[in-house]
Amino acid sequence: MADVILAGVGGQGCVLSARIAAETALSMGYDVKTSEVHGMAQRGGSVVCMVRWSEEVHSPLISSGSADFILAFELLEGLRYVEYVSREGTAIVNNYRLDPLPVLSGDEAYPEDTLENIHSVIPRMLVVEARELAVEAGNARAAGSVLLGALSSFLDFPADVWEESILCLVPGKAREVNRAAFMLGRKTSARM
Amino acid sequence: MSGNEAVASGAYAAGVRVAAAYPGTPSTEILEELAKYGDIYCEWSPNEKVALEVAIGSCLGGARSLAAMKHVGLNVAADPWMTLPLIGVNAGFVLVVADDPGMHSSQNEQDSRYYARMAKVPLLEPADSQEAHDMVADAFALSERYDTPVMLRLETRISHSRTVVEHREERMKIDLPYERDAVKRVMIPGHARLRHPIVIERLADLEREAESFRFNRMELKSSRVGIVTSGVCYQYAREAFPEASILKLGFIYPMPEKLIREFASHFHRLFIVEGLEPYLEEGLKALGLDVVGKSRIPREGELNPTVVGESLSELIEMDTGVQGGGWSRPWHETEAGMEWQLPGRPPVMCPGCPHRGLFYALGRCKAIPASDIGCYTLSVLPPLEGIDCQVCMGASVGMALGLERAFASSGVNRAKAGSVVGVLGDSTFIHGGITGLIDMVYNRTLSTIIILDNRTTAMTGFQDHPGTGRTIMGEETRALDLEELAKAIGVDSVRVIDPWDLTETEKVIREEVGAPHTSVIISRRPCVLLERAARDYYEVDADLCNACGRCLRLGCPAIVMRGESAFVDSELCAGCSICFQLCRQEALRKVTPDG
Numbered sequence: 101m102a103d104v105i106l107a108g109v110g111g112q113g114c115v116l117s118a119r120i121a122a123e124t125a126l127s128m129g130y131d132v133k134t135s136e137v138h139g140m141a142q143r144g145g146s147v148v149c150m151v152r153w154s155e156e157v158h159s160p161l162i163s164s165g166s167a168d169f170i171l172a173f174e175l176l177e178g179l180r181y182v183e184y185v186s187r188e189g190t191a192i193v194n195n196y197r198l199d200p201l202p203v204l205s206g207d208e209a210y211p212e213d214t215l216e217n218i219h220s221v222i223p224r225m226l227v228v229e230a231r232e233l234a235v236e237a238g239n240a241r242a243a244g245s246v247l248l249g250a251l252s253s254f255l256d257f258p259a260d261v262w263e264e265s266i267l268c269l270v271p272g273k274a275r276e277v278n279r280a281a282f283m284l285g286r287k288t289s290a291r292m
Numbered sequence: 293m294s295g296n297e298a299v300a301s302g303a304y305a306a307g308v309r310v311a312a313a314y315p316g317t318p319s320t321e322i323l324e325e326l327a328k329y330g331d332i333y334c335e336w337s338p339n340e341k342v343a344l345e346v347a348i349g350s351c352l353g354g355a356r357s358l359a360a361m362k363h364v365g366l367n368v369a370a371d372p373w374m375t376l377p378l379i380g381v382n383a384g385f386v387l388v389v390a391d392d393p394g395m396h397s398s399q400n401e402q403d404s405r406y407y408a409r410m411a412k413v414p415l416l417e418p419a420d421s422q423e424a425h426d427m428v429a430d431a432f433a434l435s436e437r438y439d440t441p442v443m444l445r446l447e448t449r450i451s452h453s454r455t456v457v458e459h460r461e462e463r464m465k466i467d468l469p470y471e472r473d474a475v476k477r478v479m480i481p482g483h484a485r486l487r488h489p490i491v492i493e494r495l496a497d498l499e500r501e502a503e504s505f506r507f508n509r510m511e512l513k514s515s516r517v518g519i520v521t522s523g524v525c526y527q528y529a530r531e532a533f534p535e536a537s538i539l540k541l542g543f544i545y546p547m548p549e550k551l552i553r554e555f556a557s558h559f560h561r562l563f564i565v566e567g568l569e570p571y572l573e574e575g576l577k578a579l580g581l582d583v584v585g586k587s588r589i590p591r592e593g594e595l596n597p598t599v600v601g602e603s604l605s606e607l608i609e610m611d612t613g614v615q616g617g618g619w620s621r622p623w624h625e626t627e628a629g630m631e632w633q634l635p636g637r638p639p640v641m642c643p644g645c646p647h648r649g650l651f652y653a654l655g656r657c658k659a660i661p662a663s664d665i666g667c668y669t670l671s672v673l674p675p676l677e678g679i680d681c682q683v684c685m686g687a688s689v690g691m692a693l694g695l696e697r698a699f700a701s702s703g704v705n706r707a708k709a710g711s712v713v714g715v716l717g718d719s720t721f722i723h724g725g726i727t728g729l730i731d732m733v734y735n736r737t738l739s740t741i742i743i744l745d746n747r748t749t750a751m752t753g754f755q756d757h758p759g760t761g762r763t764i765m766g767e768e769t770r771a772l773d774l775e776e777l778a779k780a781i782g783v784d785s786v787r788v789i790d791p792w793d794l795t796e797t798e799k800v801i802r803e804e805v806g807a808p809h810t811s812v813i814i815s816r817r818p819c820v821l822l823e824r825a826a827r828d829y830y831e832v833d834a835d836l837c838n839a840c841g842r843c844l845r846l847g848c849p850a851i852v853m854r855g856e857s858a859f860v861d862s863e864l865c866a867g868c869s870i871c872f873q874l875c876r877q878e879a880l881r882k883v884t885p886d887g
């Protein structure tokens with residue numbers, strides 16, 4: 101069983117990655133629940149999706165402080181939702197910064213030391229250059245699959261079940277790129 | 293499946309032949325999924341009232357019918373909704389309403405359950421996708437058995453949560469004959485007086501149905517803690533207090549009194565776990581039961597296991613002697629180390645959004661803009677600060693008229709009378725703005741209406757509407773001609789502009805706002821997300837940029853100030869060129885990607 105938080109910015113692909121993880125857990129025979137974000141929040145706002153699998157799952161929302169993993173698609177968003185993660189959990193963080201509007205407009209500053217702060221509360225942290233790896237795989241938009249790849253290395257689901265889910269949920273041409281991105285992500289955790 | 297997909301799948305199996313909706317988060321995907329079957333007549337209606345009326349007509353015509361909308365949509369459809377129970381149905385009628393506690397994508401968080409009680413219509417509430425799927429069949433059966441519409445209430449965490457569903461593949465065939473019955477279906481006062489007692493009488497039968505409804509469930513565990521709940525809140529309660537006894541209701545209007553009393557007999561008091569209003573709580577208090585509800589559980593915002601745990605743990609600890617009532621406080625509330633202040637990340641209009649140029653120009657004209665609801669509402673935030681007021685779809689037209697009249701008759705505000713503008717989208721103009729525009733012409737106002745025509749219903753996920761020339765089934769159809777419509781209504785001046793052309797946009801706005809007549813400006817440019825082809829982008833020549841920050845006034849998420857110069861993220865930039873038009877240093881340069 102596992103509870104996974106996916107935190108990022110609308111448009112980064114959190115919803116799709118959440119679905120891929122859910123599909124994979126479902127194929128492994130678990131009861132699975134997810135919660136997604138649609139509508140206004142998708143326009144570049146702060147987005148959090150949740151995926152849970154176990155013998156039996158009740159709430160689609162994860163209790164604060166209890167998630168096993170967070171996939172942070174962006175640094176600030178990772179820090180924002182880190183309180184959902186258990187102290188014994190694992191943070192998988194894309195080393196990527198996207199300035200929110202209050203920072204762009206100069207009203208507020210982007211926080212320094214996001215990685216250090218996440219690390220200070222969640223000792224098990226893996227930093228991934230997901231964007232660079234996704235570019236290497238063929239498209240920066242596949243960063244979510246890199247993060248899933250990193251997640252997969254902490255779980256005992258076979259790689260081909262993950263790949264099945266990717267092929268089934270990613271549309272058209274992006275499929276192969278996402279599969280490649282996933283494999284690159286899966287290898288990174290060796291460097292933790 | 294998501295709850296919305298499950299409703300669609302259940303409706304398909306139940307033999308629905310007609311389904312109508314206006315898109316609205318979190319209900320939108322119900323119709324999109326139904327349309328995929330191909331053998332159900334599905335439509336995007338111009339608004340929720342029409343959707344409900346279409347479904348009323350088709351249920352009278354003998355086809356099982358479904359209307360879907362978000363909570364605020366039911367306000368628009370409330371007129372037919374309140375009289376439909378009097379005329380009853382022929383084939384079954386189910387209204388699916390999705391509430392949005394916490395307002396993830398809504399302007400309010402009203403509680404739709406009261407609409408069922410007010411209309412005396414049976415109300416079912418699923419706790420996951422499986423129940424959503426199965427309850428649709430039950431709802432149609434109830435509807436036909438008791439000659440009443442039935443309401444199925446979802447909320448965001450049902451609609452947009454995915455849970456495992458076993459679904460039926462075969463499809464029921466329901467095809468009932470149509471026969472005239474004017475006493476029953478024409479609500480002149482004399483007929484309506486005959487019908488109302490029937491509606492009241494059937495409530496007793498419906499209550500009997502509620503008692504034995506298969507999705508009510510009594511889980512007797514702890515002998516000290518009894519919780520009454522329904523819908524997704526059941527899941528939160530179960531999660532927060534695994535040892536508690538729970539009465540989970542699926543049929544919540546009328547409420548199953550006997551079942552509730554039986555459960556209550558085990559406990560000296562009951563805890564009510566429900567989001568938003570004290571709907572269940574009022575019902576149980578009316579039965580004379582000792583309950584704890586909104587005195588502990590928040591009445592605003594969204595519940596989750598943490599909020600439920602926090603709200604009740606102290607009282608449950610008193611009743612059980614178990615520390616925290618079995619619930620434990622999350623670490624970040626008890627430990628130090630989480631003191632950082634983070635900037636918010638509100639949603640923003642996309643890079644290249646056609647609305648950005650329009651609002652920039654509008655701001656320069658010092659107009660007083662009333663707005664309605666769409667992506668453009670996001671222009672309210674700095675730096676654009678593009679709108680002054682907003683309530684619901686279509687309302688900006690009437691509000692502009694009212695603002696103008698107040699200013700014109702005022703001493704202090706008189707000078708503002710000439711600068712009122714109403715802005716709204718193409719889809720919301722069709723939804724609720726047309727009658728307002730008729731009012732403006734009829735009552736001779738001088739204000740200007742700007743229709744932000746991006747050729748789609750963008751915020752809910754790019755649905756077609758009567759102006760796009762395509763139906764939800766993907767068929768070509770007539771496209772409503774906004775210019776001709778405005779002219780036919782009698783608008784004095786109708787102009788069309790491209791909001792990517794800042795100079796022209798500003799010029800036309802100044803002319804029309806200043807002119808002593810009723811005018812409509814159609815700001816036309818498709819939403820940038822409609823086509824994802826490779827496009828031009830802009831880059832900054834750091835040697836020419838003097839970091840004046842003019843381009844940042846647009847609030848485009850693709851431009852940031854990096855040290856001594858602006859920087860454009862080439863991946864985000866959509867090449868709209870408006871920053872280039874603003875730059876006085878000629879520091880921005882267009883790049884055309886090869887291939």
Ligand code: SF4
Pocket residue numbers: 143640641642644645646647667668746750751819820821
């Ligand atoms: S979805 Fe379209 S209309 Fe909405 S903000 Fe983005 S570009 Fe603008």
Ligand code: SF4
Pocket residue numbers: 643644645829830846848849850851860864865866867868869870871872
């Ligand atoms: S960076 Fe300039 S050209 Fe690119 S989308 Fe933003 S405003 Fe338009």
